[in-house]
Amino acid sequence: MRQRSGLLNRAWLAVIGLLLLLGGIVAALIALGLLARIATTIGIRLGVPATSSKVLGSGVDAFFDRPVVVVAVGLLGVILGVIGLAWLLAQIPRTNAAKPFRLQDDAARGLTICRADVLTDAVEADAERLLGVADASAVLRGTALQPELALKVTVSDRADIQRLLHSLQAETVARLVTVMDTPLKHLAVQVDVTTSRHTADQITV
Amino acid sequence: MSRTDGRSNKLRRRPTRTTPASIVGVVVLAVGIGLVWIMVLRLLNGRWPRFLGDVHEWLATLTWGSTSTLAISLAAIAVGLILLFCAWKPGQPNAIVLRVDGSGDAAGSTEFVMTRRSVARLAAGHADLVDGVDSVSATVRSRRITLSVKSQSEQRGQLAATVTDGVRQALQGVGLQPMPKITTTVHTQRL
Numbered sequence: 328m329r330q331r332s333g334l335l336n337r338a339w340l341a342v343i344g345l346l347l348l349l350g351g352i353v354a355a356l357i358a359l360g361l362l363a364r365i366a367t368t369i370g371i372r373l374g375v376p377a378t379s380s381k382v383l384g385s386g387v388d389a390f391f392d393r394p395v396v397v398v399a400v401g402l403l404g405v406i407l408g409v410i411g412l413a414w415l416l417a418q419i420p421r422t423n424a425a426k427p428f429r430l431q432d433d434a435a436r437g438l439t440i441c442r443a444d445v446l447t448d449a450v451e452a453d454a455e456r457l458l459g460v461a462d463a464s465a466v467l468r469g470t471a472l473q474p475e476l477a478l479k480v481t482v483s484d485r486a487d488i489q490r491l492l493h494s495l496q497a498e499t500v501a502r503l504v505t506v507m508d509t510p511l512k513h514l515a516v517q518v519d520v521t522t523s524r525h526t527a528d529q530i531t532v
Numbered sequence: 533m534s535r536t537d538g539r540s541n542k543l544r545r546r547p548t549r550t551t552p553a554s555i556v557g558v559v560v561l562a563v564g565i566g567l568v569w570i571m572v573l574r575l576l577n578g579r580w581p582r583f584l585g586d587v588h589e590w591l592a593t594l595t596w597g598s599t600s601t602l603a604i605s606l607a608a609i610a611v612g613l614i615l616l617f618c619a620w621k622p623g624q625p626n627a628i629v630l631r632v633d634g635s636g637d638a639a640g641s642t643e644f645v646m647t648r649r650s651v652a653r654l655a656a657g658h659a660d661l662v663d664g665v666d667s668v669s670a671t672v673r674s675r676r677i678t679l680s681v682k683s684q685s686e687q688r689g690q691l692a693a694t695v696t697d698g699v700r701q702a703l704q705g706v707g708l709q710p711m712p713k714i715t716t717t718v719h720t721q722r723l
Contacts, residue, residue, distance in 0.1 A: 403567055512641070
C-alpha cells in the first residue's frame, strides 16, 4: 500500500534516454561524416566539424581557466548532486498518511484534531474481527472532508472473499464513514492470501 | 492533501523501474559529487587536478572520425535505447482487479485488487484440494495462470481438466476481472 515513484522514474528515464540517444546519433553521424552530407542534401548550413578535426578545440584550456567557468562547474555539480540524491530518495516507498484531521475548524467553537492512525487502528481492529481475516492494515490519506482509505486484508485461502469484501464495506467502512461524518472519496482494498496450514489427523475406526 | 507528485494512489500498478532509476540516480549523484570535488581542488590548488590532465591529453588527440569517438557515440546510443526501453516497457501489473457487485455506496470510487502472488497461492491452494494432486505450483500473469501439478496418477489429461475446473470455479467466486485463462500441466511422479 506504500506509494512508489513509478511515473517519476519513467519520465526521467525517458528524458535521459532520449538525450543520450540523440547525442549519440549526432556524434555518430559526425564521426561517420554523414551529418555534413545530410545537411547539404537538406539545404541547411551547419558548422559540422570535419572527421579529421579534433574533438576538443584549441580554446578549451583558456575557456576552463576562466573563474566563471570554474564556479559553473561546481554549480553544475551541486545541481546534479541534488537531482541524483532527490531521485534516489524518491525510490523509498512512502505511506503518505494524512496529516491530523481538523474535524471542527472553527476558532470560535474550538478545534478538534484527530490523528489518522487513531482511526486506522480502529479500522484494522474492526476488519480483523471479520470471518477469514488473518491480518489487516490501513492507511488514511487526503483530508477530513475528502478522506481516502487504503486497506490491506490478509485472508485465508478458504475464506469467502466476496462476502468478506461486502462485509468490509457494509460494516468496517460504513462505521468509519459514520465516525468521520463524511463519505470516503476513494476506497482501495488489497486482498492478500495466506496459505492455511494443512494438518493431518488420523482417525482409527 | 493526496500525493500527486508522480506517486500513484492506485493499488494495481505496473513495475516502478526502481532498479534502473536507482542506477541512473547513483551515476548522476556521483557525477555531481565529482564535479564539486574537482571545483574545490581547483580553488584550493589554483589549477585543475592532475588526473584531469591525463584525460585532457587523451581527449586532445581524439578526432571526430576516430574509432574511439565512434565507439563512445555507439555506447551512448545503446545506453539511451536501454533507458528508453526501461521507461516504455509496461511490464506485468502487480495485481488483478476484483469485481465486487454493489460496491461504491461507501465511497466515491472503489478499487479492489488481489496481488498476483495471492492469486497464485489461492489457485495452488484450491488445486491442492483435488484428489490425486501431490504438489502444485502456480505462476500468475495478468491474463494467464499456469499450474504445474505433480501426481502419481497416469490419468494426466483427466486430472488436468479436474484441477482446471476446480481452480476456475474458485477464482470465479472470488471475482477476478478479467478472469485469467488457466492452463494445467500434470507431471507423473513414479514411485
